[in-house]
Amino acid sequence: MNRHFFIYGSRFIIFSAFLLFVSCLFCYYIDPFSVYGRVYMKNGVEVNSPGFTKQLRMGKAIGIMQRKPEVLIMGSSRSAFGFSSQVTKDYFSGQKVYNGSLSATNIYEVLRYFQHSVALSPLKQVFIGLDFYQFHGQISSPKNFREERLAVDVNNQPSGNKVNDSLATLLSGDALFYSIKVATGLCNWDDIYLINGFKERDDRGGSLNSFIKSEKAYIDKTYTIPEFTFRTSDDKKNTFDYFRQIIQLAHEKRIELHFFISPSHARQWEVIGQLGLWDKWEYWKREMLNITQQEAQPYSQSAFLIHDFSGYSTYSTEMVPRIDEMRMHWYSDSSHYKQALGDIILGHIINNTSEESFGRILSTQNINDHLQLIRADREQYRHSHEQGTADIKKLIDVRNEY
Amino acid sequence: MLFNSYEFIFVFLPIVLFGFYAIGSKSHHRTAIAWLVGASLFFYGWWNPAYLSIMLISMLFNYAVGTVLSGKDKSKLLLISSIVINLGALAYYKYFNFFIDNLNSLASTNFNVEKIFLPLAISFFTFQQIAYLVDTYRGETREYNFLSYCLFVTFFPQLIAGPIVHHREMLPQFAKDSLYKLSYRHLIIGLTIFTLGFFKKAVLADGTSDYVSSTFTLAETSAQITFFAAWAGSFCYALQLYFDFSGYSDMAIGLARMFGIILPMNFNSPYKSLSITAFWRSWHMTLSRFLRDYLYIPLGGNRKGKTRQLINLMLTMVLGGLWHGAGWNFALWGFLHGAFLVLHNIWIRLAQHWHLKLNILFAWWLTFSVVLFAWVPFRAETLDGTFNLWRGMLGINGFFLPKWMAKYASNSGSWFSEHHIAFVGIFHQLGPVKFIDILWFVVLAFIIFYMPNTQQFMQRYRPVFELSKMYKVDISKISWRPTLAWSFMISFLFVYATLSLTRISEFLYFQF
Numbered sequence: 001m002n003r004h005f006f007i008y009g010s011r012f013i014i015f016s017a018f019l020l021f022v023s024c025l026f027c028y029y030i031d032p033f034s035v036y037g038r039v040y041m042k043n044g045v046e047v048n049s050p051g052f053t054k055q056l057r058m059g060k061a062i063g064i065m066q067r068k069p070e071v072l073i074m075g076s077s078r079s080a081f082g083f084s085s086q087v088t089k090d091y092f093s094g095q096k097v098y099n100g101s102l103s104a105t106n107i108y109e110v111l112r113y114f115q116h117s118v119a120l121s122p123l124k125q126v127f128i129g130l131d132f133y134q135f136h137g138q139i140s141s142p143k144n145f146r147e148e149r150l151a152v153d154v155n156n157q158p159s160g161n162k163v164n165d166s167l168a169t170l171l172s173g174d175a176l177f178y179s180i181k182v183a184t185g186l187c188n189w190d191d192i193y194l195i196n197g198f199k200e201r202d203d204r205g206g207s208l209n210s211f212i213k214s215e216k217a218y219i220d221k222t223y224t225i226p227e228f229t230f231r232t233s234d235d236k237k238n239t240f241d242y243f244r245q246i247i248q249l250a251h252e253k254r255i256e257l258h259f260f261i262s263p264s265h266a267r268q269w270e271v272i273g274q275l276g277l278w279d280k281w282e283y284w285k286r287e288m289l290n291i292t293q294q295e296a297q298p299y300s301q302s303a304f305l306i307h308d309f310s311g312y313s314t315y316s317t318e319m320v321p322r323i324d325e326m327r328m329h330w331y332s333d334s335s336h337y338k339q340a341l342g343d344i345i346l347g348h349i350i351n352n353t354s355e356e357s358f359g360r361i362l363s364t365q366n367i368n369d370h371l372q373l374i375r376a377d378r379e380q381y382r383h384s385h386e387q388g389t390a391d392i393k394k395l396i397d398v399r400n401e402y
Numbered sequence: 403m404l405f406n407s408y409e410f411i412f413v414f415l416p417i418v419l420f421g422f423y424a425i426g427s428k429s430h431h432r433t434a435i436a437w438l439v440g441a442s443l444f445f446y447g448w449w450n451p452a453y454l455s456i457m458l459i460s461m462l463f464n465y466a467v468g469t470v471l472s473g474k475d476k477s478k479l480l481l482i483s484s485i486v487i488n489l490g491a492l493a494y495y496k497y498f499n500f501f502i503d504n505l506n507s508l509a510s511t512n513f514n515v516e517k518i519f520l521p522l523a524i525s526f527f528t529f530q531q532i533a534y535l536v537d538t539y540r541g542e543t544r545e546y547n548f549l550s551y552c553l554f555v556t557f558f559p560q561l562i563a564g565p566i567v568h569h570r571e572m573l574p575q576f577a578k579d580s581l582y583k584l585s586y587r588h589l590i591i592g593l594t595i596f597t598l599g600f601f602k603k604a605v606l607a608d609g610t611s612d613y614v615s616s617t618f619t620l621a622e623t624s625a626q627i628t629f630f631a632a633w634a635g636s637f638c639y640a641l642q643l644y645f646d647f648s649g650y651s652d653m654a655i656g657l658a659r660m661f662g663i664i665l666p667m668n669f670n671s672p673y674k675s676l677s678i679t680a681f682w683r684s685w686h687m688t689l690s691r692f693l694r695d696y697l698y699i700p701l702g703g704n705r706k707g708k709t710r711q712l713i714n715l716m717l718t719m720v721l722g723g724l725w726h727g728a729g730w731n732f733a734l735w736g737f738l739h740g741a742f743l744v745l746h747n748i749w750i751r752l753a754q755h756w757h758l759k760l761n762i763l764f765a766w767w768l769t770f771s772v773v774l775f776a777w778v779p780f781r782a783e784t785l786d787g788t789f790n791l792w793r794g795m796l797g798i799n800g801f802f803l804p805k806w807m808a809k810y811a812s813n814s815g816s817w818f819s820e821h822h823i824a825f826v827g828i829f830h831q832l833g834p835v836k837f838i839d840i841l842w843f844v845v846l847a848f849i850i851f852y853m854p855n856t857q858q859f860m861q862r863y864r865p866v867f868e869l870s871k872m873y874k875v876d877i878s879k880i881s882w883r884p885t886l887a888w889s890f891m892i893s894f895l896f897v898y899a900t901l902s903l904t905r906i907s908e909f910l911y912f913q914f
Contacts, residue, residue, distance in 0.1 A: 005586035008884035012593065015893040020900065167408060172904035225623045 075129025263309035426582025592659030599652025632794030
């Protein structure tokens with residue numbers, strides 16, 4: 001009888017070990033998350049595997065470690081999608097550029113990836129896209145954000161507890177699943193990142209449908225659940241503290257930091273306005289400006305500049321086609337601008353220039369006038385775009401009803 | 403260290419098994435026990451070494467008291483004092499913050515107490531030792547050596563979340579010589595039970611967590627959860643909790659069996675129950691047994707009249723609820739189950755008197771529905787969240803119906819909106835629900851309602867004590883045997899579960 005059990009056990013061990021070994025080998029060969037250096041080619045361009053998009057936080061943490069950029073772009077999906085690799089490389093020819101932006105990120109994550117990058121890379125310039133929702137203190141980091149993966153802890157000390165992503169990337173159901181999808185060609189090759197962290201292209205969306213979908217998410221959840229506050233969920237911190245830490249670290253390491261408030265579409269500002277968050281939005285801008293000024297003094301350095309691309313311009317008031325077949329030139333939805341616009345704003349930031357009502361550099365002298373101007377522009381926009389304003393109102397009414 | 407972690411499965415467990423049998427096979431039985439105690443303390447200390455001292459002090463204290471109580475001078479005062487000290491420690495670590503918070507809000511006082519961290523498994527090892535003390539006082543225990551006692555308390559398979567074992571079941575097993583000799587039979591039976599539990603925990607339970615958290619997170623906001631979303635959320639949680647906890651119990655039972663130790667049954671397909679009483683005989687059975695033997699019966703059980711019996715039932719369940727955690731939600735959960743049990747008790751009497759009988763399907767539906775209803779406070783963070791979901795379950799928050807039904811309602815639009823009915827998709831509030839996810843839940847429901855449970859699959863090989871309590875089904879043709887087909891199937895489940903380990907989440911029962 002014991003012999004039966006012995007044979008059963010031997011089979012169990014051999015079969016399990018074989019399956020695990022084959023799975024591991026297969027995942028290493030396919031490298032579905034692009035962490036073992038396998039580069040895929042698409043239309044003659046080096047790209048990451050499609051699985052990289054699904055494990056963006058891991059992929060970009062490792063990408064920064066491997067590529068050690070001198071120029072880094074950070075921020076949310078707006079910054080992740082909104083810049084073209086080629087134009088950015090042209091601006092910084094000869095330097096290693098990486099786009100470390102993460103979708104649905106908050107300012108804490110931006111800080112943590114900035115710290116990670118500073119610890120691992122010879123950073124010279126960093127461009128950070130600022131978004132109002134990132135400062136909502138109750139929005140927690142996504143599940144796949146892992147502190148231990150980053151080179152330093154939040155106090156900027158080397159993190160002793162490093163996550164070994166080998167198990168997740170070689171011996172996991174996710175890795176096997178994506179390896180099979182990549183190997184069989186079943187994965188989505190349209191939604192991929194280049195090996196320098198930039199999005200390959202941005203021709204998605206740009207119709208009323210994509211606008212409504214995006215606005216609904218902001219109205220139903222991002223801005224409202226829970227109620228918007230700058231206090232963190234443990235009530236111990238203020239999200240501006242993380243912003244302050246970014247500035248302090250940059251001053252300390254003499255890294256050139258450029259902030260810009262993302263140029264979302266005017267309908268996005270209408271969402272903020274109709275949700276009753278306008279005062280907080282203005283406070284957010286004022287407070288960030290104050291902090292950049294305050295933090296420059298101890299280091300006897302110039303304050304980092306904030307370019308404000310939010311507001312009402314010929315770009316942000318681009319007509320939203322109500323016919324689904326038509327596509328917009330500057331926007332994918334009311335949150336995300338396209339690379340055509342991203343390239344323009346990058347030029348303004350690098351050259352310290354602006355257009356009227358677009359990309360103004362905030363200062364203590366102009367902040368009141370600037371905010372007043374945006375308020376006035378909003379009134380004008382509401383009169384001239386009644387249908388768009390009504391769309392937003394309807395979405396908010398539906399939310400309030402249920 | 404989690405059972406469902408690489409370090410436990412591929413490092414800790416093989417080393418401990420090897421050490422135990424290497425030492426035991428050379429007839430160094432006491433050393434083998436010491437090895438297991440050492441390994442168990444290491445396992446416990448892995449989370450937080452500071453907790454170790456609390457457990458060690460508790461163990462030394464209770465063994466010393468037990469030794470005195472087993473002598474000629476059986477002092478009732480000593481027994482009562484030692485129980486008070488045990489419960490005092492439990493109350494301090496588990497309930498003190500809760501008590502102070504409530505005192506502050508009721509009496510408008512402002513006592514500021516630091517957050518006291520709950521030592522892991524304190525409820526489990528405290529209860530096991532109280533039972534030991536009571537039985538020692540009653541003269542129902544033999545004289546056990548300290549090392550065996552330590553293993554009884556710390557044995558790592560059941561230390562963290564049960565099954566709550568009884569000294570009568572455990573200590574005699576440590577004394578058997580056969581235990582220390584490697585038995586492929588025990589090893590393989592244990593490995594198979596462990597793998598079934600591992601699969602339940604890592605694949606089946608964790609696969610439901612997204613839907614559960616989205617519903618219960620939403621419940622804590624101002625959003626009004628509608629009828630179908632509320633029931634779906636509670637249903638998903640019922641599945642998650644069952645697979646999580648019964649999976650954990652299977653893993654514990656399997657691990658113990660690898661060392662030749664048989665543990666008591668903890669789950670017996672509870673969602674197949676046809677009454678709430680039957681549910682409690684098959685859900686967390688070792689806790690029910692403990693509450694019955696050391697709370698309900700000492701309170702008088704059913705010996706002091708019908709009314710007193712119902713009061714005892716209610717009291718036992720409320721305290722049982724609070725055992726799970728310091729919070730009004732747990733008390734409410736216990737109260738609800740107490741009330742259901744009382745009602746069922748009354749129903750039985752009426753049914754006997756009037757010769758009434760419920761339709762089986764209706765009895766099952768009613769039992770499962772009230773269990774789902776009661777899971778809400780168990781999972782919700784706050785009472786507000788609980789009431790929000792309950793309002794949803796009762797239809798007060800309205801109904802979302804499939805979009806395609808809108809065309810049938812176009813003429814009565816205002817009536818529908820007045821009655822909080824909208825055609826936006828029944829699970830609209832839970833975000834996009836994919837067909838594959840619905841299919842997944844159907845499979846899970848099939849497993850829970852129709853498939854045999856682990857003990858039934860393993861019934862030929864005495865997987866647990868008290869097999870007689872198991873639902874009787876004839877599955878002799880598909881029950882487990884050490885065959886080629888089963889070895890491949892169990893290997894496949896093991897590999898599947900191992901590959902699912904990247905989404906490590908802690909056992910839900912750890913907080914208790």
